[in-house]
Amino acid sequence: MTDRSLALTHEAYATQDVTVFGFWLYLMSDCLIFASLFATYAVLHTNTFGGPDARSLFSLPYVLAETLILLTSSFTAGLGILAARRDRARETIAWFAVTLLLSLSFLGLEIHEFAGLVAAGNGPSRSGFLSAYFTLVGTHGLHVALGSLWMLVLLVQVAFRGLSDTNVRRLTLLALFWHFLDIIWVLIFTIVYLFPFI
Amino acid sequence: MNASSETSPGRYVLGFLGSLVCTLAAYWLVAAHPVAHGTGLAALVALALVQLFIQLALFLHLGERGNKLNQLALALTLVIVGIVVVGSLWIMYNLNARMMPTPTRMLQYTQSQDSM
Numbered sequence: 001m002t003d004r005s006l007a008l009t010h011e012a013y014a015t016q017d018v019t020v021f022g023f024w025l026y027l028m029s030d031c032l033i034f035a036s037l038f039a040t041y042a043v044l045h046t047n048t049f050g051g052p053d054a055r056s057l058f059s060l061p062y063v064l065a066e067t068l069i070l071l072t073s074s075f076t077a078g079l080g081i082l083a084a085r086r087d088r089a090r091e092t093i094a095w096f097a098v099t100l101l102l103s104l105s106f107l108g109l110e111i112h113e114f115a116g117l118v119a120a121g122n123g124p125s126r127s128g129f130l131s132a133y134f135t136l137v138g139t140h141g142l143h144v145a146l147g148s149l150w151m152l153v154l155l156v157q158v159a160f161r162g163l164s165d166t167n168v169r170r171l172t173l174l175a176l177f178w179h180f181l182d183i184i185w186v187l188i189f190t191i192v193y194l195f196p197f198i
Numbered sequence: 199m200n201a202s203s204e205t206s207p208g209r210y211v212l213g214f215l216g217s218l219v220c221t222l223a224a225y226w227l228v229a230a231h232p233v234a235h236g237t238g239l240a241a242l243v244a245l246a247l248v249q250l251f252i253q254l255a256l257f258l259h260l261g262e263r264g265n266k267l268n269q270l271a272l273a274l275t276l277v278i279v280g281i282v283v284v285g286s287l288w289i290m291y292n293l294n295a296r297m298m299p300t301p302t303r304m305l306q307y308t309q310s311q312d313s314m
Contacts, residue, residue, distance in 0.1 A: 024268050028275040035279040039286035064225050071217055078210040078257055179257040183250055186217075190224060190246040197228045198238040 023173045027180050030143075034184050037136040041192065047128035054129070054196035057122060063193045066109050067185065070144075073102035074182035081175040084168050089158060092171070096155055099178070103148045110141050133192065140188060143181050150174055213256030220249035 045054065080095030114134070117123065124134040154174060158167055224245045227238050254260045260269060299307070 021267055025271055028271050031275050032278060032282070035282045039283045042283065042287055043290040060225070060229060064221075067221055068218075071214070071221060074253075074257060075210055075214040078213070079207055082207055082210070176258065179253060182257075183253050186221075186246055186249050186253070189221070190242055194224055194228045194242055195239070198231075198235060198242060 019169060020172060020176070023176060027176065030180070031184075033139070034136075034187075037132075037139055038187065038191065041132040041136045044128040044132040049127035049129075051127045051130070052122060054133075054192070057117065058193055058196070060193070060197060062109070062113065063189065066106055066113075067189045069102050069106045069109070070182055070185050073099045073106065074179050076102065077175045077178040081171055084163055084171050087163055089163050092163065093155060093158055096151055096158075096171070100148060100151045100155065103144055103151070107141065107144055107148065110137070110144075114138070114141075137188060137192065140181065140184055143177075143184075147174070147177055147181060150177075209256045209259075213252055216252040216256070217249050220245045220252070 076095050076099045080092050080099060083091035083095055117130075122130055124131045151174060154167070154170055157170070161167060224242055227233070227241055227245075231238070233241065254272075259265070260272070
């Protein structure tokens with residue numbers, strides 16, 4: 001087993017730490033965006049304007065499936081980054097390909113859910129509650145979609161150029177982003193989907 | 199999180215299993231209704247917080263040495279998040295409570311006062 005981090009020069013290490021810290025600061029600012037969207041949702045969730053409320057719209061087993069898929073994808077991204085640190089390109093590609101498949105199935109489920117709501121006349125313009133719901137969950141979905149695109153690009157990069165220091169750094173940032181999105185989803189799952197049913 | 203030398207999947211497996219337990223427990227609380235509303239709500243919040251902690255520690259490696267600045271940034275972010283969320287709810291609740299009632303409501307109120 002060759003440990004990639006042993007092969008990194010001291011300088012490369014330092015650059016990586018600064019980059020990771022910078023990316024962490026970006027994640028924190030993203031956190032603030034989600035905080036304001038959560039606050040908006042918390043204020044507006046009772047304003048259904050005579051329309052359906054959360055209880056009558058959401059299906060719990062469906063949301064549980066979305067949650068488990070996203071959680072598993074966060075796990076496989078972690079395994080992918082471990083493989084990258086061990087300098088195993090094939091294994092890295094395999095784990096991130098699994099992660100990408102899981103994230104695409106999550107997106108498929110979410111788009112299907114949104115399309116069903118809009119088709120039933122319960123789109124974002126129906127009530128304050130639904131505007132807040134679509135903005136909050138949609139913003140998370142947009143993050144997942146952009147993350148999937150990023151993952152696809154990195155898979156191609158690793159396939160053609162191997163696990164260079166730069167590529168390992170990029171994968172590290174992507175994995176961070178992915179774990180962060182799963183943490184946001186835990187909050188969405190609890191607050192948006194579970195609270196109305198308790 | 200940092201360029202950690204850690205290469206064993208142990209932490210990720212532990213984090214995954216822990217998160218899985220929290221998620222399924224929260225789902226069970228809502229699907230089976232084993233406890234009263236208030237207790238259930240508190241339990242959901244507790245389970246979400248435990249899962250956040252598990253993922254921050256085991257997936258994002260926030261507890262590791264050399265992560266002081268990251269922890270500081272997170273702490274500051276959480277303060278702002280608290281101000282934004284609690285502040286919004288507080289102010290909007292107050293504004294809502296002080297809203298002028300609709301004419302029908304006012305009529306009902308005056309009638310209830312008259313009949314006393």
